Structure formats: structure tokens, C-alpha cells
Amino acid sequence: MALLGSPPGRTVLTIRVHAGRMARAPHRHRETAMTYVAPVKDMTFVLDQLVGMENIAQLPGLGDATADLARSVMEECARLGREVVEPLNSSGDRNPSRWENGAVSTPPGFKEAYRQYVDGGWQGISHPAEYGGQGLPKVIGTPCMEMLQSTNLAFSLCPLLTDGAIEALLTAASDEVKDLYLSKLVSGEWAGTMNLTEPQAGSDLALLRSRAEPLEDGTYRISGTKIFITWGEHDMAENIVHLVLARTPDAPEGIRGISLFVVPKRLVASDGSLGPRNRVDCVSIEHKLGIRASATAVLQYDGAIGHLVGEENRGLEYMFVMMNAARFAVGMQGVAVSEAAYQKAVAYARERVQSRPVDGSSKQAVAIIHHPDVRRMLMSMRALTEGARALAYVTAGYSDLAHHSADPANRAAYRSLYEFLVPVVKGWSTESSVDVANLGIQVHGGMGYIEETGAAQFLRDARILPIYEGTTAIQANDLVGRKTLRDRGAAAKSLIGMIDATLADLEKARDTPTPAIESMRHNLRLGRDTLADSVEFLLAHADRRPNAVYGAGVPYLKLCGLVLCGWQMARSLLAALANRESDPEFHSAKIATAHFFATHLLPQAVGYATAIQAPEGLGDALALAESQF
Known part of the structure; x- marks a missing residue:
């Protein structure tokens, strides 16, 4: 999709950020400063090239939601995170909220930061103007959500739960x-x-x-x-x-x-x-x-x-509205923690000097970012993060289409896709965040195990994400039962059809072959086929072997996450190739990251599918009697 030009005339944006910087807590010995810089360029790429902001802006009621407006909002939110919220992250971790006689006191600076967040109008960014909100689409609110979560996950939870309460009341309250x-x-x-x-x-x-x-x-x-x-x-x-x-x-x-x-x-x-x-x-x-x-x-x-x-x-029906909103937001927390952990690992790898390069290119010790295995870890962190971000933003776009499309049939179709993808975004992104934060500690080596460097906090913070708002197993049960078996795989097969369209585009791109295209074409095809076969396996065995089907739920969720993120990385690859002359450095990085995803991550789909479709089902997992554990 082509980038949009200048937006028409006016906008309704009233979001504002107060000037001034919150004071940083003094650093303890060996503590490293937060290195997070909001990835606005990558966010913009996903919105323009994968979501299609020009299509969102054409939906009824969203005419002001142009690509330029989205960039302006993201830049303001990045400044809020950088100047107001991020400086409180490590200090809040060291000096947490305190309870005394029924009252809770938040860490120093939190009240002031929250006041700036509220005064800026950020809580209402995607909520109806009828109640004082900005009325902007979910695809604009989602990057803002990610940036706030990257800078201070604990702080961001307060607005997250408020968003969920708003959604529930809008849906069901008198x-x-x-x-x-x-x-x-x-x-x-x-x-x-x-x-x-x-x-x-x-x-x-x-x-x-x-x-x-x-x-x-x-x-x-x-x-x-x-x-x-x-x-x-x-x-x-x-x-x-x-x-x-x-x-x-x-x-x-x-x-x-x-x-x-x-x-x-x-x-x-x-x-x-x-x-x-x-x-x-x-x-x-x-x-x-x-x-x-x-x-x-x-x-x-x-x-x-x-x-x-x-x-x-x-009540449970209504609460599911709030839980769905919260589950998507927790999925975004996974993306956010992954991005922050990745950036901190890159910063450390650039400055930590240790060992001579294995290729003999230097007789002196070099920064560890030059070592192949450190590069492998950093590329894994980057690829997992970019893939999860792309899938989540596209899912947010489906939500906007489900709510605002003028065609009732389109609304129903996109609602089905959105509902299928929410447990995938939640489960895959949060499980990945634990892996990414863990790799971040490994990049730091022994210093990553020391709290003062800050790398450990990402892993500690990330570990709750696959648990709260429904564990990964609960997301998997939802994905299998409500989202795959109930509609006989209709939503899953619709997404597989969309992967087929991207595979056709990859075939056309072979006219100018590149290693990235060849690897993506082969491995996305492999992933697509394993996903299609796994859907058919679940449908065929659900009634006769429910333990095997639901026991394969988490591998099925991870298979969906991996292949669907791979699909988005394939779309990113095609867009980057088409636009590489406009920003060679940025687009070459997108191409390399997609190539890595295709070569190193997508082949893991075979392992998930093998576990799902094992002839004995859960025979090995259920083999021991309870007394034998």
C-alpha cells in the first residue's frame, strides 16, 4: 500500500502532553539507564503497509484518522512515555506500592505522572466522543498502549483496566x-x-x-x-x-x-x-x-x-467484553516488554567489550554485538517482537472494521477474525515475551542476573503475562473450543486463505529472486500446510478424543501464533522490497528481519504440528497414573 500524503484540513485531536520532566531516582552502582526509544518508524510502517490506515480513515465516523494524524499522536505519546512515565519504572520496582490501614500509597511520582496522563486526554483516546473521548480507532490507540507499557508496565495496568471497564459499561449498562x-x-x-x-x-x-x-x-x-x-x-x-x-x-x-x-x-x-x-x-x-x-x-x-x-x-457474558479488551491489551504488554528488553540488550551488546572475533578480523577484543551467537539472540528477539507487533496491529484493524464497516456482512466477518485472533495475540505474544526477556538476560551474561542492570526486571515483569487475564492454557481452550470447533474451522480457514494470497504474491516476487523471498516462500508454505492439517485434525478428533484435542491446545495456539506472525512478516518483506529505495537502511533491516524469521523461526511449525497430530494423541502425557507423579 502506498503511503498517504498530507491529510485534509482539520483534525479533532485534543490530546496534549504537559511539558516538564519527572526527576529520575539516583542510579545505584552498576545500574544502567533505560534505553527504550519508541519504535515509531516501525509502528508507522505496520499501520501504513499492513493495516492500511487509508482504509481505516474511509470507515464511517473515522474520517479524521489519517496516517499523518496517527504519526502525530504516536510522537506525542512517545514523548509522554520518555519524559514522564519511563523515569519511574525502575524506582517503582525498587519502591513498590505500600499498604497501611486499608490505604495504598503509590511509588513516588506516580500520582503526578497519572495526572499528566489524564490531563493529556490519553485515557479516552479510542473511546466515544459522546462521553468525552477522542473517538479515534483502535489501531491508533494500540501503538500508544504499547509505548506506555514499554516505558512502565506496572503504571500502564491502571489505564488498561479502566479501558476494560469502559468497554463493559458501553456494551451492557443502562x-x-x-x-x-x-x-x-x-x-x-x-x-x-x-x-x-x-x-x-x-x-x-x-x-x-x-x-x-x-x-x-x-x-x-x-x-x-x-x-x-x-x-x-x-x-x-x-x-x-x-x-x-x-x-x-x-x-x-x-x-x-x-x-x-x-x-x-x-x-x-x-x-x-x-x-x-x-x-x-x-x-x-x-x-x-x-x-x-x-x-x-x-x-x-x-x-x-x-x-x-x-x-x-x-454477568459472565458482559464480563467477557471486558476480558477480551484486557486480553488484547495484555497481548500488547507482551509486545511492549519484548521491545524494551530487546532495546536494552542491543545497547549492552554495543558497549560490552569481550573476546576477539572468531573470524580473525581483529586482534583486539570487540563489543559482543560482533559475535555470531549474540547476533543470533538479538535477531531472535527482534524478529519475535516485530512479528507479534504486526499481528496485534492487524488484529486491532479487524476490530475497527468490525465496529465501523458500513456493510453488516463485513462487520460480521471481521468480528469473527478479531475474536479468533484475540487468544492468539494474548497467548503467543506473552509467551514470546518471556522468551525474549530471557534472551535479553543471556545477552547480558552474568550482569543480566544482577538487578542493577535492569535486564532482570523485564523477565520478572513478563512472567505474569502468560498467567493473568486467563493463562495460556485458558486461551488455548478458548481458541480450540469457541474459536475453531464451534464454527467448524471457518475463521481459521479464512485466515489460511489470506495466507494463500500472500503466498501468491511471494510467487510473483520470484521474478526478481532474493534469498529472503525464497526462504519465506518455502517456509511460510510449510507453516501454512501444517496449520491447515492441524485444524483438520482437531475437527476430526474433537468428539471422539477430547483429551487429545484440548491437550494439544497450547501447541495449536503457538502454531497459530508462529504461522500468523510469519504471514505478517511475509507481508512486511514484500512491502519493504517495494519501498526500499525510499529509506534503504530501514527497509533493508525489515528485509533481513523477515528473512531471519522465515529461516530460523517458521520451521518450528513442524514441531508444533507433530505434537498436535501425534497418532497416540496425549498418550505420553497421560501415561502416568496420578500416584506416579
Whole structure:
């Protein structure tokens, strides 16, 4: 796709960033400064060449969403991250949020940074103008989400959960509830949370015990204990709006009897003014491996006043809206941590001098970036990150098409693709981020194991990503059951057809053969075929061998992630070849990265497919009796 020219006349952009720099905490001995620089050029390439911003700008209601506007917003967001949010990352990790007598104090500087984030209008970037948002498409909000997460993952979780609360209320709440809460949430003046988990009910929500007693005025009294509530209590916003799953007295057992309630930390009068504290208390916060600056709260509800969202007993359906938004955002956290870990590893590899080169090109020790295995690790980190970013941004574009396309059939088709891809983005990107952060430590060698260098924080922060908002196994179960078996593989086969179109483009590009084209053509074809065969295997064996099919869920998710990212890297390769004269250095790097992905990563698809389609299914995994473990 050709790059867009200058946008027409006006824009509605009101996002602003306050000037000034937050003070950095003094560095301890051996600590290295954060090296993150927002990859705006790569983000722009993906939006223009893979998503197609000109197509998004033609959707009803999105006429102002031009490529130039997207670049302007990204540059402003990059400045916010660089000047305001990133300086608090390592200090917040060392001095995390503190709980005392039911109150949580955030790390120094967090309140001020959050105020600048809110005053700049960033919370509402992709939310409706009707409630004070910017009304920009998801594909513009997504790079901004990534940049905030790269600079400070713990801080970014607060806006992330607020976004999810907004989506749930927009989908299911009454006009009265929307009018009471949405404008404050969209502005960021109030923060939002998601309350699902209880001590006896982790991922199995059928075991929820929290109760909701109806009152004569139409409100409910909510009682129960919720755990693992991200930013469930803090001092950055004047109110916190909890979305809580609970059961009414006559509700049926299991997940069919769950309702959703909005329960504010401080009661809200009909005119929107704040009243006294509601009966919800933070009884403790968790001490965690990573994301230490964010307060992960245990909340006790003791007859707190709440409003029903939508209809009784449909709470899980509504909460899935919030969870889908959060799952995509967590997938973006995987991309974000990978990018930050990669950049830090590159910076260290350029400055760390050790050993002479194996090719004899120097008699002196050289920076380790000259050594082949260090290059291999850095290229793996780069390729995994760029592939995950491309797939996630394209998925965001499908969301915009699903919401704004004028054709109902197109809306339905893109909604199906988006829903199929959300668990892939979440599962693949977060699992990859652990691998990328781990490689980052390996590049640093022993210094990576030392906290002061900063490389270890990325691995500690990344490790929660494949767990919260649904573990990788839960994403895999969703991908197998709801997203593949339910529609008899229709969405998966649609994506495979799109891969076929790219393979046809690669065949045409062989008129001017390059090693990158040849490798990508061969290995993407291999990946495409293994994915198609695996889909057919799942469909054929689901009824007769459910343990084998669902037991292969995680390999199937990883196969989808690998092949679909490879597909996007193939599209990147074709675009870079077509545009290389406009920016030779940038596009040659894109070509080399795509070539590496094709040669070193895509062949792994065969291993995943072999595990999925093993004749004995899960025979080896289920071979031991319980007593033998």
C-alpha cells in the first residue's frame, strides 16, 4: 500500500502532553539507564503497509484518522512515555506500592505522572466522543498502549483496566449507569477494575460465592472477598469503579447464575458528585515477583452498594467484553516488554567489550554485538517482537472494521477474525515475551542476573503475562473450543486463505529472486500446510478424543501464533522490497528481519504440528497414573 500524503484540513485531536520532566531516582552502582526509544518508524510502517490506515480513515465516523494524524499522536505519546512515565519504572520496582490501614500509597511520582496522563486526554483516546473521548480507532490507540507499557508496565495496568471497564459499561449498562460513570472513566478522573477471582475460585468462575442482595431502590448490597485485583486500591484517582461478579439470592448454580455489578469505592450521587466511602475495603496487597509498583489488592465487600449492569445472570457474558479488551491489551504488554528488553540488550551488546572475533578480523577484543551467537539472540528477539507487533496491529484493524464497516456482512466477518485472533495475540505474544526477556538476560551474561542492570526486571515483569487475564492454557481452550470447533474451522480457514494470497504474491516476487523471498516462500508454505492439517485434525478428533484435542491446545495456539506472525512478516518483506529505495537502511533491516524469521523461526511449525497430530494423541502425557507423579 502506498503511503498517504498530507491529510485534509482539520483534525479533532485534543490530546496534549504537559511539558516538564519527572526527576529520575539516583542510579545505584552498576545500574544502567533505560534505553527504550519508541519504535515509531516501525509502528508507522505496520499501520501504513499492513493495516492500511487509508482504509481505516474511509470507515464511517473515522474520517479524521489519517496516517499523518496517527504519526502525530504516536510522537506525542512517545514523548509522554520518555519524559514522564519511563523515569519511574525502575524506582517503582525498587519502591513498590505500600499498604497501611486499608490505604495504598503509590511509588513516588506516580500520582503526578497519572495526572499528566489524564490531563493529556490519553485515557479516552479510542473511546466515544459522546462521553468525552477522542473517538479515534483502535489501531491508533494500540501503538500508544504499547509505548506506555514499554516505558512502565506496572503504571500502564491502571489505564488498561479502566479501558476494560469502559468497554463493559458501553456494551451492557443502562443509560442511567452510563451517565453516572462513563464520562469520569473516559476522562481518567476515575479508574476502573475487574473483580472476578475469589480465594476458592480462580479460573473456575462457577465456584463464585460473592452475594448481591437486591434493595427496594433498585440497587444491591454486595458482599464477598475478591483477590488479585490489579490496582484495586490506590491514591492516583479520586474514585475507583469496581466491576464485580456476584450472585443474586435466587440465581441458578454455576456460571449461569453470575451477574455483573458496578460498585464504586466512593458512592456517587445522582448528580455525579462523590459521597462517602462505600463498604469495600482493601485488606492487603500482594508481594509479587514483578510489576511491583502496581497494587494487587485483596478487596472485602461488606454490604457495599452496587448497580446491576445489564440483566441478572448474564454477568459472565458482559464480563467477557471486558476480558477480551484486557486480553488484547495484555497481548500488547507482551509486545511492549519484548521491545524494551530487546532495546536494552542491543545497547549492552554495543558497549560490552569481550573476546576477539572468531573470524580473525581483529586482534583486539570487540563489543559482543560482533559475535555470531549474540547476533543470533538479538535477531531472535527482534524478529519475535516485530512479528507479534504486526499481528496485534492487524488484529486491532479487524476490530475497527468490525465496529465501523458500513456493510453488516463485513462487520460480521471481521468480528469473527478479531475474536479468533484475540487468544492468539494474548497467548503467543506473552509467551514470546518471556522468551525474549530471557534472551535479553543471556545477552547480558552474568550482569543480566544482577538487578542493577535492569535486564532482570523485564523477565520478572513478563512472567505474569502468560498467567493473568486467563493463562495460556485458558486461551488455548478458548481458541480450540469457541474459536475453531464451534464454527467448524471457518475463521481459521479464512485466515489460511489470506495466507494463500500472500503466498501468491511471494510467487510473483520470484521474478526478481532474493534469498529472503525464497526462504519465506518455502517456509511460510510449510507453516501454512501444517496449520491447515492441524485444524483438520482437531475437527476430526474433537468428539471422539477430547483429551487429545484440548491437550494439544497450547501447541495449536503457538502454531497459530508462529504461522500468523510469519504471514505478517511475509507481508512486511514484500512491502519493504517495494519501498526500499525510499529509506534503504530501514527497509533493508525489515528485509533481513523477515528473512531471519522465515529461516530460523517458521520451521518450528513442524514441531508444533507433530505434537498436535501425534497418532497416540496425549498418550505420553497421560501415561502416568496420578500416584506416579
